[in-house]
Every structure is written in structure tokens, then in C-alpha cells.
Amino acid sequence: MNTINTMTALTIDTLKVQLKEWKGCDLAKTACAVLGEGNANAEIMFIGEAPGEQEDKLGRPFVGPAGKFLDELLNSIGLKREDVYISNVVKYRPPANRDPTPEEKAACMPWLKMEIALIKPRIIVPLGRHALGHFFQKLSITEAHGKPQKLTDSVTVFPIYHPAAALHNGGLRQALYDDFKALKSFLDAQK
Ligand code: URA
DSSP states (O other): OOSOOOSSOOOHHHHHHHHHHOOOSGGGGTSOOOOOEEOTTOSEEEEESOOOHHHHHHTOSSOSHHHHHHHHHHHHTTOOGGGSEEEESSSSOOGGGOOOOHHHHHHHHHHHHHHHHHHOOSEEEEBSHHHHHHHOTTOOHHHHTTOOEEOSSSOEEOOBOOHHHHHHOTTHHHHHHHHHHHHHHHHHHHO
């Protein structure tokens, strides 16, 4: 099935079932579908790049080494995975974890849009440049990380480096902790 059926009543669970049948992205030939997961009423939604090896095996987002670090970062500001919703721009693992192509990102975009429409987060946290590019094509993650960006009257985008970046470049670890601290201050100021 290459089309997406938007006529059935949509929930995250029905989306998951539909995504498994969808073949509109070439990556579906070599990888398993991984939709987002988490609290369907979450105020905060985290968006990564694409599943990696563990995510492809288990069919769940952020369950490998980058996911373990994301859990640590969430815990550092008093949040648990169950409090938030976590997804990806691309719904399949690119071979050998290469960067997703513009075509793959465009093909998977309707799924991310439907997830955002269902969750209705108040704060969207793009993790890294691929997710940031979905919202603001001209912003660089190096300049924008840790700084809230208004998307609409009711939605703020709060870009943060991808946790996997700190696994390759230890110098970014502290920047990620600092950005999560800034995210917490931003959240607290909204109360
Ligand atoms: N990296 C991502 O961007 N997403 C995952 O789900 C895992 C690692």
C-alpha cells in the first residue's frame, strides 16, 4: 500500500497498524516500521532523526544507546519517558545508519504530521538538524539549540542537539545537559 488511509478514526494505535502496511518509502524494503510512542496527552514531543539498529529490532524509538542517554537527560529534569511522546522524522532505519535522504524525509513526513496532529504538543523538541529542518529549514542546530522558537501562537519549538552526537563527541554532553536545564526553566516559566 503506497497511499495513507486518513479516513479511519485516527489514534496513535491505528496509525501504527497503518504504518506497518505502508510501502511508500524505499526504506520499508530493508527495515521495520517504527512509529513514535509515549503519552498520548503529552505536552512535550521529542523528535529524532530515524531509527537505529536496536530501534529496528524492537520496533520502538530511542531504545539503543542514544535512547539510554535521552532517558538520562529526561531524568535530569525530573521527566520520565512515560511523561512525553518520542518520535522520529523518518520511520525506518537507513542502511548502516546513514543520513536519511530528502526523499526519505519527504515520504515519511505525513506520518510525523499525523502524530503531531494527534498529540497536539505545546512544546516540540527537535533533536538534531534533521528534525529541526522539518520546522525551520534555515536554522542551524549549532546556533538554535537551547533557544525557544515560536512556531504558532500555541506551539513552541525548542531545538536540542541529538543525543547520539554526544556519544561521538563527548564535548557535547554538557551542552545537552545545559539545554535540558534551559528546557526545564522554559517549562516552569509557562506554569
Ligand atoms: N536516533 C534517532 O534519531 N532515533 C531513534 O529512534 C534512535 C536513534
